[in-house]
Amino acid sequence: MSDVPVAPESPQNLLAQMERMLAALNADLDQLDADLQPSAQQPAPSITPSITPEADRA
Template sequence: MSQETVPSSQPKGLLQQMEELMAALNADLSQLDADFQQSAERPATPTPADGSDHA
């Protein structure tokens, strides 16, 4: 009636979970980067941010 699993498999399972989470996070960040790249190609309102308009 032991609920104990093989101790050596536990860290391996945690490492695998972390790798899967990191892969999912990397995919999400890559998608966000792609979205930002697309939004950067089409500026919504071009305004002079450096104040070069004022002489």
């Protein structure tokens, strides 16, 4: 970024900038959701604790 001072933006320009940023964020979230969907459909591996008789005595 440059150090050149920027003139204050009008509310319409700020609104347009905010809309572009939200659209980009929404696209990123949609992509993240799509990336995570296949892993969410796979069942999680079942983790069963291994209990030994020695552990029960402790």
